Amino acid sequence: MSCDDFQDGPNKYKISGRKYGKNEIRIFYVNKDGPCHIIKELLINTRLTLETNKEYISDDNTGIIDTKSQRNSVYILAKKHGIKTTEDFGTLVCSYYLSTYSHVKTASLYIEEENWERLSYDDETKGKLHNHAFMLTPKYVRTTVIVFNRGDEFPTISNGIKNLRIIKTTQNSFKNFSQNEHRSIADAEERTLCLLLTFSWTYKQNPQIDFCKTFNSILHVVLYNFAGDLEKGTMLTSVQNTIFMAAKKILDKVEEIEFVEVVCKNFHYDLFDFEIFKIPNEVNDVFYPQENPSEVHIRLDRK
Numbered sequence: 327m328s329c330d331d332f333q334d335g336p337n338k339y340k341i342s343g344r345k346y347g348k349n350e351i352r353i354f355y356v357n358k359d360g361p362c363h364i365i366k367e368l369l370i371n372t373r374l375t376l377e378t379n380k381e382y383i384s385d386d387n388t389g390i391i392d393t394k395s396q397r398n399s400v401y402i403l404a405k406k407h408g409i410k411t412t413e414d415f416g417t418l419v420c421s422y423y424l425s426t427y428s429h430v431k432t433a434s435l436y437i438e439e440e441n442w443e444r445l446s447y448d449d450e451t452k453g454k455l456h457n458h459a460f461m462l463t464p465k466y467v468r469t470t471v472i473v474f475n476r477g478d479e480f481p482t483i484s485n486g487i488k489n490l491r492i493i494k495t496t497q498n499s500f501k502n503f504s505q506n507e508h509r510s511i512a513d514a515e516e517r518t519l520c521l522l523l524t525f526s527w528t529y530k531q532n533p534q535i536d537f538c539k540t541f542n543s544i545l546h547v548v549l550y551n552f553a554g555d556l557e558k559g560t561m562l563t564s565v566q567n568t569i570f571m572a573a574k575k576i577l578d579k580v581e582e583i584e585f586v587e588v589v590c591k592n593f594h595y596d597l598f599d600f601e602i603f604k605i606p607n608e609v610n611d612v613f614y615p616q617e618n619p620s621e622v623h624i625r626l627d628r629k
């Protein structure tokens with residue numbers, strides 16, 4: 327019987343999940359080694375699971391590492407060691423919690439990274455990048471999850487792309503779906519496809535890779551899978567098939583990845599009905615974007 331199984335009179339219970347931590351620790355780090363500054367802005371959620379559960383089932387708080395202490399460790403470790411990569415820094419923070427507090431069973435972090443790009447001018451200096459000025463280009467959020475269990479040699483690391491919104495105006499069909507008595511929409515040979523994509527991929531333990539380079543090559547896979555060749559494009563027949571193909575191509579491309587998860591919101595762009603106004607509509611060029619997207623999910627594992 328584990329410490330999470332317990333009995334109160336005739337009633338038996340099991341705590342099947344417990345963790346706690348600080349949310350949205352915002353940290354901005356500037357590497358000032360030389361005139362060309364390198365920056366990182368991270369939003370971090372910490373989570374600790376303790377070996378015992380006495381703080382849940384009794385008034386004994388002696389094991390609780392308060393969430394402000396958890397937050398302070400993030401800033402102090404950044405000051406002492408800097409932040410080179412998000413994955414290394416996240417691993418350092420988790421290792422710190424595990425090595426400092428012998429009663430921490432699992433330390434994990436969820437990290438979002440702001441997409442600051444080095445500033446450049448659209449003039450004769452085009453192509454040259456500024457040493458210490460940046461602009462926020464929030465096309466998507468880069469995510470990292472680190473889970474470090476006591477006793478494991480390495481943490482499990484996941485990366486992801488959150489809230490990438492893309493739209494394609496042709497070469498999207500949706501047809502031959504279930505004929506049922508409640509069906510209200512017709513087959514579409516053509517439609518406008520607008521997706522809000524969140525990908526995450528989890529590495530095998532201790533992958534020997536450049537996480538940043540891998541992120542960029544996965545972003546390329548995701549975009550090319552959606553859009554295809556710049557001029558010729560590519561045909562998409564459903565959201566389900568589109569995200570399956572993207573996940574498969576990621577596993578094909580990066581051997582070190584164990585599984586990929588995709589959550590895809592599909593914003594329907596409906597055609598405005600001009601028929602009632604007797605306005606001819608030879609070209610489908612006016613749409614009304616719907617607010618409430620549908621959602622398609624897949625997780626693809628290696629076997």
Ligand SMILES: O=c1[nH]c(=O)c2[nH]c(=O)[nH]c2[nH]1
Pocket residue numbers: 500563564565566592620
């Ligand atoms: O690609 C799609 N998959 C669906 O499951 C679905 N449902 C829907 O209304 N439109 C779409 N499109």
